[in-house]
Amino acid sequence: MGRYSYAPLSxxxxxxxxxxxxxxxxxxxxxxxxxxxxxxxxxYAIRKAIKTGVNxxxxxxxxxxxAASIALESFKHYxxxxxxxxxxxxxxxxxxxQSLFALYLMYDFFExxxxxxxxxLLEEFIRLHNELVEDPNxxxxxxxxxxxxxxxxxxxSVIRGKGWEGRQ
Amino acid sequence: MSEDPKAxxxxxxxxxxxxxxxxxxxxxxxxxxxxxxxxxxxxxxxISSLEPEYxxxxxxxxxxxxxxxxxxxxxxxxxxxxxxxTNHLLLxxxxxxxxxxxxxxxxxxxxxxxxYEKLIPxxxxxxxxDPHAPLSPELAxxxxxxxxxxLSVIKKRVSxxxxxxxxx
Numbered sequence: 001m002g003r004y005s006y007a008p009l010s011x012x013x014x015x016x017x018x019x020x021x022x023x024x025x026x027x028x029x030x031x032x033x034x035x036x037x038x039x040x041x042x043x044y045a046i047r048k049a050i051k052t053g054v055n056x057x058x059x060x061x062x063x064x065x066x067a068a069s070i071a072l073e074s075f076k077h078y079x080x081x082x083x084x085x086x087x088x089x090x091x092x093x094x095x096x097x098q099s100l101f102a103l104y105l106m107y108d109f110f111e112x113x114x115x116x117x118x119x120x121l122l123e124e125f126i127r128l129h130n131e132l133v134e135d136p137n138x139x140x141x142x143x144x145x146x147x148x149x150x151x152x153x154x155x156x157s158v159i160r161g162k163g164w165e166g167r168q
Numbered sequence: 169m170s171e172d173p174k175a176x177x178x179x180x181x182x183x184x185x186x187x188x189x190x191x192x193x194x195x196x197x198x199x200x201x202x203x204x205x206x207x208x209x210x211x212x213x214x215i216s217s218l219e220p221e222y223x224x225x226x227x228x229x230x231x232x233x234x235x236x237x238x239x240x241x242x243x244x245x246x247x248x249x250x251x252x253x254t255n256h257l258l259l260x261x262x263x264x265x266x267x268x269x270x271x272x273x274x275x276x277x278x279x280x281x282x283x284y285e286k287l288i289p290x291x292x293x294x295x296x297x298d299p300h301a302p303l304s305p306e307l308a309x310x311x312x313x314x315x316x317x318x319l320s321v322i323k324k325r326v327s328x329x330x331x332x333x334x335x336x
Binding site for chain 1: 180183184186187190191202205206207208209210211212213214215216218223226227229230233250251253254256257258260261263264267268269270
């Protein structure tokens with residue numbers, strides 16, 4: 001932590017925000033039931049966001065990458081190689097979705113260039129998961145399993161293909 | 169708002185300071201603040217897009233399945249480690265959701281998550297030394313306890329809601 005530097009705030013926090021951040025805070029405030037009409041409401045929404053940010057910052061990237069990789073590898077191992085009941089395949093696909101989301105959240109927070117690609121893979125996997133929800137029998141469908149396999153392989157290659165040093 | 173604005177401002181600064189130290193970045197100018205706040209707000213917006221009860225259900229289902237399969241003794245040590253780490257990622261996601269939405273279980277959940285994390289180094293050590301051996305009964309028992317403890321907090325909502333429903 002050699003480059004640690006911190007200057008105390010001397011101006012209202014909202015004066016630091018650009019239009020994008022303001023819109024983001026409006027979304028958060030909406031979830032919290034506020035219209036951000038007063039200075040106090042601004043601070044409350046920012047505080048909520050900061051609490052979340054502190055926790056995301058605590059997700060050390062290599063650890064989160066390991067955990068997400070394991071979740072993806074496990075899906076391939078248990079669902080595609082060993083074969084498990086359809087309802088368990090559905091559960092396993094939810095875990096993949098959650099893991100990809102966690103990975104995206106972490107990459108995005110740390111402004112890692114892989115965030116966009118992981119987001120695309122996340123959306124694709126959600127589509128696949130929704131197909132399973134609509135028709136659980138698809139859990140044994142070779143076409144669906146092959147698509148799942150391809151998406152997982154691509155996600156794994158994104159995770160492994162570029163080290164933490166390569167962040168943008 | 170019933171909270172003291174000064175306390176909120178202090179918390180904002182503390183939160184920012186914590187993030188700055190974790191990211192190891194110099195935050196000195198208004199532009200630096202803006203960049204950091206943008207990341208924080210984006211993370212908050214993403215968390216606010218999650219449906220708390222859905223995430224909770226997903227995590228609870230996976231934990232229960234994990235509990236049962238570890239208890240069956242069917243997994244080797246490295247497989248238990250994999251399950252444990254995947255659950256850890258999911259639990260951290262749920263922790264963020266609880267924190268963001270101000271769930272009353274947030275603090276208790278964080279404490280149990282910290283306990284859960286204490287077992288990771290030991291499991292990793294055993295998995296490295298003897299990956300294909302079955303888990304020792306003592307360690308298996310501690311894994312069961314860790315799963316059960318976090319599950320008990322997650323399930324509190326369900327039982328509380330049921331208790332609140334009018335009967336007859």
